[in-house]
Amino acid sequence: MINLKNHNDQRSAIIIDTISKAYGTNKAVQDVSLSVKSGELFGLIGPDGAGKTTLFKILVTLLRPDQGQATVVGRDVVQDFRALRSLIGYMPGRFSLYPDLSVEENLTFFATVFGTTIAANYDLIRDIYVQLEPFKDRRAGALSGGMKQKLALCCALIHKPGVLFLDEPTTGVDAVSRKEFWEMLQLLKKRGLTIMVSTPYMDEAGQCDRIALMQTGKILAIDTPSEVERLFRKPLLAVRADDTYRLIQDLRQAPFTETCYAFGEYLHLTTHDQTTPEDVTRYLNQRGHQHVVMKPIQASIEDSFMELMQHG
Numbered sequence: 001m002i003n004l005k006n007h008n009d010q011r012s013a014i015i016i017d018t019i020s021k022a023y024g025t026n027k028a029v030q031d032v033s034l035s036v037k038s039g040e041l042f043g044l045i046g047p048d049g050a051g052k053t054t055l056f057k058i059l060v061t062l063l064r065p066d067q068g069q070a071t072v073v074g075r076d077v078v079q080d081f082r083a084l085r086s087l088i089g090y091m092p093g094r095f096s097l098y099p100d101l102s103v104e105e106n107l108t109f110f111a112t113v114f115g116t117t118i119a120a121n122y123d124l125i126r127d128i129y130v131q132l133e134p135f136k137d138r139r140a141g142a143l144s145g146g147m148k149q150k151l152a153l154c155c156a157l158i159h160k161p162g163v164l165f166l167d168e169p170t171t172g173v174d175a176v177s178r179k180e181f182w183e184m185l186q187l188l189k190k191r192g193l194t195i196m197v198s199t200p201y202m203d204e205a206g207q208c209d210r211i212a213l214m215q216t217g218k219i220l221a222i223d224t225p226s227e228v229e230r231l232f233r234k235p236l237l238a239v240r241a242d243d244t245y246r247l248i249q250d251l252r253q254a255p256f257t258e259t260c261y262a263f264g265e266y267l268h269l270t271t272h273d274q275t276t277p278e279d280v281t282r283y284l285n286q287r288g289h290q291h292v293v294m295k296p297i298q299a300s301i302e303d304s305f306m307e308l309m310q311h312g
């Protein structure tokens, strides 16, 4: 548990201490504690309904926690909510722009709300805004998904916040725009911003300095992406054959199988200690599987996540 009084670390931009929030009987966030260092790119990784949005709303002062405390840049999210709002940037998961206003009008609007101008803070958004400038007169509602996301990021940055909260910024965005978005985040990190970003995509977790894996309101692990991968300690096999459906059924019924999950075109398999790859091959040959490919692999963050979800 993080005790705020003993955790007065200047280098922590975000400190969350045993925060809980329920909607009726639904415990959306349960006893979450973590801290994010100044200048860190921190990822909150978890499936739909894990509680990511609820935690973000608490941190950006839109929702009061039932229990616990949290500070962002040293300000309490409940007591100091007014002061805090101008120190942070927030890009909500759902569309946060005014669809009938143009690109430029949206940006001007957000700048005005914070008592500033586009010109005053242009240097921070320049790299992103140059890509939008050719469309500055277009209605925001008529932009592509990737462009909307860039505009929303500019709007969240226009008042030069020290900490940026991005709730699932890449959900529903094409692969190229997702890649470009993460490049933009790396640039912003280089400029010293602290960034907390949530995503359901495990492949994006590797871009973060540290990640927290979250499920049903609880944090399962907090560490660097490579340390989270190392939490998975068992040998792992990737297996493929012509008939994937029958392969998964047969492997899940096999006496040697511990876990078997589909990961793209391969199944990821862990077995009981005494089992060799030859035992698996023999078993699959006996069941008539064709073109079996099997190879030992390194566990990914997703493998660790599945393992933690099962065994805690």
Ligand SMILES: Nc1ncnc2c1ncn2[C@@H]1O[C@H](COP(=O)(O)OP(=O)(O)OP(=O)(O)O)[C@@H](O)[C@H]1O
Pocket (backbone or CB within 6 Å): 023, 026, 027, 028, 046, 047, 048, 049, 050, 051, 052, 053, 054, 055, 168
């Ligand atoms: N306003 C609300 N009223 C009731 N239940 C809610 C409300 N908002 C969220 N929940 C529930 O709280 C849990 C956590 O939801 P939350 O939106 O925080 O998760 P999430 O990880 O952001 O997932 P998603 O990507 O689906 O938003 C879910 O079970 C959700 O159904």
